[in-house]
Amino acid sequence: MESNIPAKRIQSSEDLKFWFHSDAYYYLTQWIRLLSLKIKQLKNSEECKISDTVQNILNILDQLSNLIDETPPDNQPTRFGNKAYRTWTNKLLKKSEHIITSFLPEKHSEYNSELGVYFLDSFGNSRRIDYGSGHEINFICFLFCFYKLGAITDEDLPAVILKVFAKYLQVARKLQTVYNLEPAGSHGVWGLDDFQFLPYYFGASQLIDHKTLTPSSIHDKTLLKENSGEYLYFRAIQYIHEIKTGPFFEHSPILNEISNVATWSKVNSGLYKMYLDEVLSKYPIVQHCYFGKLLPFTDEIRKKREKEFKESRKKEEKIVKKEK
Amino acid sequence: MDIDKIIEVLSKCQTPSEYEIKQLCNKAIEILIEEANVLRIVPPVTICGDIHGQFFDLVELFDLGGSPFETNYLFMGDFVDRGYYSLETFLYLLALKVKNPRRISLLRGNHECRQITKVYGFYLECVKKYGNGNVWRYCTEVFDHLSLTALIGNSIFSVHGGLSPSIKTINQISLINRKQELPHEGPMSDMLWSDPESIQNWGMSPRGAGFIFGSEVVKNFNRTNGLSLVTRAHQLCMDGFQYMFNNSLVTVWSAPNYFYRSGNIAAILEIGNNLTRQFKTFKAAPKEKRIVKVKMTIPKYFL
Numbered sequence: 001m002e003s004n005i006p007a008k009r010i011q012s013s014e015d016l017k018f019w020f021h022s023d024a025y026y027y028l029t030q031w032i033r034l035l036s037l038k039i040k041q042l043k044n045s046e047e048c049k050i051s052d053t054v055q056n057i058l059n060i061l062d063q064l065s066n067l068i069d070e071t072p073p074d075n076q077p078t079r080f081g082n083k084a085y086r087t088w089t090n091k092l093l094k095k096s097e098h099i100i101t102s103f104l105p106e107k108h109s110e111y112n113s114e115l116g117v118y119f120l121d122s123f124g125n126s127r128r129i130d131y132g133s134g135h136e137i138n139f140i141c142f143l144f145c146f147y148k149l150g151a152i153t154d155e156d157l158p159a160v161i162l163k164v165f166a167k168y169l170q171v172a173r174k175l176q177t178v179y180n181l182e183p184a185g186s187h188g189v190w191g192l193d194d195f196q197f198l199p200y201y202f203g204a205s206q207l208i209d210h211k212t213l214t215p216s217s218i219h220d221k222t223l224l225k226e227n228s229g230e231y232l233y234f235r236a237i238q239y240i241h242e243i244k245t246g247p248f249f250e251h252s253p254i255l256n257e258i259s260n261v262a263t264w265s266k267v268n269s270g271l272y273k274m275y276l277d278e279v280l281s282k283y284p285i286v287q288h289c290y291f292g293k294l295l296p297f298t299d300e301i302r303k304k305r306e307k308e309f310k311e312s313r314k315k316e317e318k319i320v321k322k323e324k
Numbered sequence: 325m326d327i328d329k330i331i332e333v334l335s336k337c338q339t340p341s342e343y344e345i346k347q348l349c350n351k352a353i354e355i356l357i358e359e360a361n362v363l364r365i366v367p368p369v370t371i372c373g374d375i376h377g378q379f380f381d382l383v384e385l386f387d388l389g390g391s392p393f394e395t396n397y398l399f400m401g402d403f404v405d406r407g408y409y410s411l412e413t414f415l416y417l418l419a420l421k422v423k424n425p426r427r428i429s430l431l432r433g434n435h436e437c438r439q440i441t442k443v444y445g446f447y448l449e450c451v452k453k454y455g456n457g458n459v460w461r462y463c464t465e466v467f468d469h470l471s472l473t474a475l476i477g478n479s480i481f482s483v484h485g486g487l488s489p490s491i492k493t494i495n496q497i498s499l500i501n502r503k504q505e506l507p508h509e510g511p512m513s514d515m516l517w518s519d520p521e522s523i524q525n526w527g528m529s530p531r532g533a534g535f536i537f538g539s540e541v542v543k544n545f546n547r548t549n550g551l552s553l554v555t556r557a558h559q560l561c562m563d564g565f566q567y568m569f570n571n572s573l574v575t576v577w578s579a580p581n582y583f584y585r586s587g588n589i590a591a592i593l594e595i596g597n598n599l600t601r602q603f604k605t606f607k608a609a610p611k612e613k614r615i616v617k618v619k620m621t622i623p624k625y626f627l
Binding site: 250 | 405445448508575585618622626
């Protein structure tokens with residue numbers, strides 16, 4: 001009997017082929033494409049419809065930010081990250097019941113706990129005091145759940161990225177810097193960014209067909225400063241300059257190469273493919289993904305796919321024999 | 325094979341030919357295959373942690389610790405991934421090992437395997453530098469033969485990650501068949517993935533492999549095996565090293581300014597003839613010494 005509580009399902013790299021055929025994979029990939037489409041050519045300050053549900057998430061993120069202010073880094077000896085981060089996480093957990101029960105309207109309240117699992121794992125790992133692209137995925141899954149239930153509709157989607165996701169990034173970056181979080185599973189110079197991926201993908205969509213800003217504009221310090229408030233992509237690059245030392249081409253070579261791509265449209269579509277390949281296909285990341293009722297990857301589906309897979313292999317073998 | 329010529333080339337952070345790499349790896353395997361799962365090392369020896377392809381910082385390490393031709397070194401794994409020069413770093417250490425097998429000891433880290441290197445950069449680097457995956461294959465075969473642990477002077481135990489609930493005595497480690505791709509679970513996996521934590525006993529690891537282990541575990545392991553210290557790497561340290569559990573375990577980290585943002589210093593641990601311990605720390609190589617000659621190109625997704 002499947003439990004309602006989301007659980008980790010990908011337990012070996014052999015499970016990846018089932019993951020690719022799962023409903024969860026389909027929903028997630030279509031979700032991020034839809035979000036990208038909905039914010040095409042829009043600035044952060046774009047006037048959007050902000051529903052009560054969306055406003056509530058914004059308020060919660062503000063609370064989390066205030067909680068950081070109330071929980072300054074401490075002087076305890078540490079290996080790397082600041083242990084006050086664990087205090088912040090404990091405070092969040094104490095508030096979580098109240099927060100979680102506010103997510104959804106009454107008719108969907110049975111799904112609140114499912115959303116809660118994604119939400120609480122969107123802000124890093126308190127044992128390791130780290131943060132990575134897996135946490136970012138959890139927040140995107142969290143937002144998807146609202147949409148799946150109809151608590152967020154197509155009209156709300158610009159606000160979901162331009163207001164909610166933008167604010168989420170502010171909170172995540174504040175956590176990273178205040179508590180000195182380690183990048184979780186960074187690919188170093190072979191990856192896009194130590195902490196995030198989607199701000200670049202969504203950010204490129206905002207800039208499609210921009211009259212003056214091109215992918216190479218990120219190297220212009222003035223343009224960077226002027227546009228980081230309005231464009232997620234520029235803010236992400238600016239943040240890297242704030243936390244890394246040395247020349248940009250040395251510490252961020254992939255982003256540096258992407259600045260040579262001709263158009264934002266190509267950057268956007270390329271980043272989508274890269275996300276599927278470098279994030280969603282990698283076992284070390286997706287082993288930590290959660291699957292429940294709203295993003296399903298049940299044993300039934302897995303067994304069904306396994307059976308389909310075996311049957312199609314048998315068919316292929318028959319065909320091969322015939323050809324011989 | 326001209327090992328001196330290969331060392332000369334690698335010492336300048338240049339890469340030998342694919343054929344020379346194949347010869348080097350084959351020769352290295354001949355040596356490593358004879359080594360036990362628990363290397364017995366007579367001090368003095370200098371213990372080092374993760375390098376992760378930071379070649380120019382490895383040069384700083386040798387400047388600080390002494391020439392690898394004159395000083396005994398033990399590297400606790402994670403030579404590859406994340407940095408620009410995983411290939412040069414690993415092959416340089418391998419060539420030094422082949423030149424002087426008694427002086428240089430290399431342990432396997434959790435990054436020395438096919439699955440991880442396909443994700444975290446080493447595979448990409450090999451394909452970029454050689455146009456195909458052959459050198460990656462040669463290197464991963466060498467990884468399969470790397471030893472797992474070391475015992476220095478009978479009282480200091482070294483391993484990349486940490487302890488395993490399946491291993492109570494050092495003798496048990498000898499029973500492991502290590503010459504394979506790193507398994508997902510079991511004692512070999514645990515020793516390369518586990519982390520110490522401020523708890524008493526065992527716990528689930530948030531990494532998804534290995535375990536976390538606490539003060540009582542280390543106390544019992546050290547007492548059972550007559551050890552004064554466990555040295556390990558695997559985790560970034562702001563100060564280059566960190567003692568835990570009343571100085572019975574220490575993490576040594578040898579990749580300074582990790583990710584170009586960590587601002588951390590790196591460390592090496594010098595074990596003297598009488599098992600004396602001295603830490604030495606170092607910063608990242610200055611700008612003038614770092615040459616970025618890897619020509620990155622626009623990733624295939626954008627073409």
